[in-house]
Amino acid sequence: MDNTTNSIAYVRTQESPATAPPVSTGGVGGWLKENLFATPRDTVLTILTFLFLVWIIPPIVDWAFISAVWTGESREDCIVPGAGACWAFVEAKFGQFMYGRYPLEERWRVDLSGLLLILGLVPIAIPSVPYKRENALYLLFVFPVLAFILLTGQFGLRPVETALWGGLLVTLVVAIVGIVVSFPLGILLALGRRSEMPIVKMFCVIFIEFWRGVPLITVLFMSSVMLPLFLPDGVSFDKLLRALIGVALFASAYMAEVIRGGLQAIPKGQYEAANAMALTFWQGTRLVTMPQALKLVIPGIVNTFIGLFKDTSLVLIIGLFDLLGIVQQNMNDPNWISPQTPATGFVFAAFVFFIFCFGMSRYSAYMERRLDTGHKR
């Protein structure tokens, strides 16, 4: 016994004392330690951010909810001292914010157009619904015609001139026309920029770089002030149509660059394979290269759409009443002028824009994950 203990001198005879239990990484305490107070620097940052939030959030909540005026007939209700947001203003003007001065008894036509749009958009947005091709054709060709008939009033419907359109209606019309026109035009320009015909290529490069180099506002000024000068006497476009032309050309240049990026990203072998199969240029583009390119750049395309949607607000500068324009116009309504009216109106408009843009960006992120088939190289 003694002998063995002496010979293996390094074996301990007593158990070592138990080490202290590790600091908890689970539960509330562990979470806090890991995510908020991991290092001294983190602790300082956390405290600073927390103080900032305490400084900024209660006033906002108070303004938007607690001291807000929810119902009222006129500015008298909103002008009381200490009043927050004047939501009564939004409530009273909601119809105008949505339809502009579109005649009351004809507003069902706008609603119906909106319904037709949703009927086309929802099934195309859900990947598992079949008949995607028919659906896309409906959205790109049938729906615009139907909406045009309904909104302007053709075939016996009472005509409504575009000067009466306004609010979210104009915002959506400008955005959707911009998207529907810029997409095919962008594809053509992208193909033209990659073309081997030098003159076609040159024209496309000049066109794209010109539109991308100037601000949209000058484009809108150009289409509203300069365009009528270049038309023969007697031919005149509607103000809305002129803005639409400007927005569509502007957006198509951006779209062209996004699609060109997709065309450049697919391997050269795909083009060669299409040629080897004796497909013509258009067949090869339609069946082989373009589908792959478009799939690659879906996030970019959606980003362009979001940008376009936000840019529609600029039409107010050339005197159209889109959502922002009509909100701004109604702020000056003597019946509703109060210190809180501008902020309330802008917050409402911002909320509507946010819902559309955020929705689109979330959908784009979802599609990106779905389409990530793992073939990236």
Place this chain on the structure above:
Amino acid sequence: MAHQAGVSSDADDSGRVSLMNDPKARGLFFQGLLIIAVIAMVYMGISNAIANLARAGIASGFGFFGDRAGFDIGQTIIPYTNDSNYLQAFYVGLVNTLVVAVIGIFFATIIGFIVGLARLSKNYLVQKFATVYVETLRNIPLLLQLLFWYKAVLSILPSPREAARETGVEVAFSINNRGLYLPRVIPEDGSSLIFYALVIAIAAWFFIGRWAKKRQMATGRQFPVFLTGLGLLIALPLLAFLVTGMPLSLEYASLQGFNMVGGWIVQPEFMALLLGLALYTASFIAEIVRAGILAVSHGQTEAAFALGIRPNLTSRLVIVPQAMRVIIPPLTSQFLNLTKNSSLAVAIGYPDLVSVTGTVLNQTGQAVEVISITMLVYLTLSLLTSAFMNWFNSSVALVER
């Protein structure tokens, strides 16, 4: 073309290739068609424009530039009165655009980098706050944000009188609905020495940086360039200031009647535009910075740690230089966007290029000339910025051996 077709029929017995199927001939045909179409459109446009202008009695040409402008501009950096001519008014607008673009780019880049890094922070609160910032500002139109700052925030600030009631008549710093008032520095005799000292300090910083780099390449020893430079930048002008007997004085803004007099004023239009542009663009820059840093593979961090480099140095010497390569191209386009977006100033009445030329357009009716010049200026700015950034990009690009 005929010759081409002949050659192919010689080489191929099975029959002549018709002109229609010869890619070269078809290419020439379509390009010819395109040229004819473009020329026809341009010709029609110009002839219509000439006819329309003649009917409206407007003489085309740039002669109107020499005429008296006759309107006032709220903020001018270069000398301008309403007696100046249109060309000078145009320069004032251009300078205002450049000023707001440069300052906007400066702030947007700083805020953007901070928010971008905050989005990658392990700190829950900081990261969520940055996310909310980016998602909110990115999804609201810039024009709306500008109008919000201008009409809903800055316009409902108290008037100078109400503000003075709380702070007293003469104040060093005042923000009210007429703008932001700061003390103005008035140079007196001998103050130019301070300016020279500043220039010398910047030059010295630059040369010390080059010398330090050369020495590090040769001997491996490092030199605290940043601290030395910063020290010089503060110490030299301060020394000059003390030696020349403090030849600077401050002028404070003071209330006289309904308005503030004296001091250094930042107009509310300028503030709203700067706030809107910088905060909006920063949200995009933040996303670019985040994507750039995430694009550097984690193996790089691990490799740096394996070499015993500490975390701070790792991010400075390993991660950031590699991330910059990904960040710079999209950053360029954000800078360009900011410059172009500064044209939205017209909505809140800041006298930028578009706003000034808009007034000129209304007064003279020279739509074609005025709009073409405005577009040309922005095109030039865009091309210059992208040329500079391309040069900068190539200087940080990966040098492959």
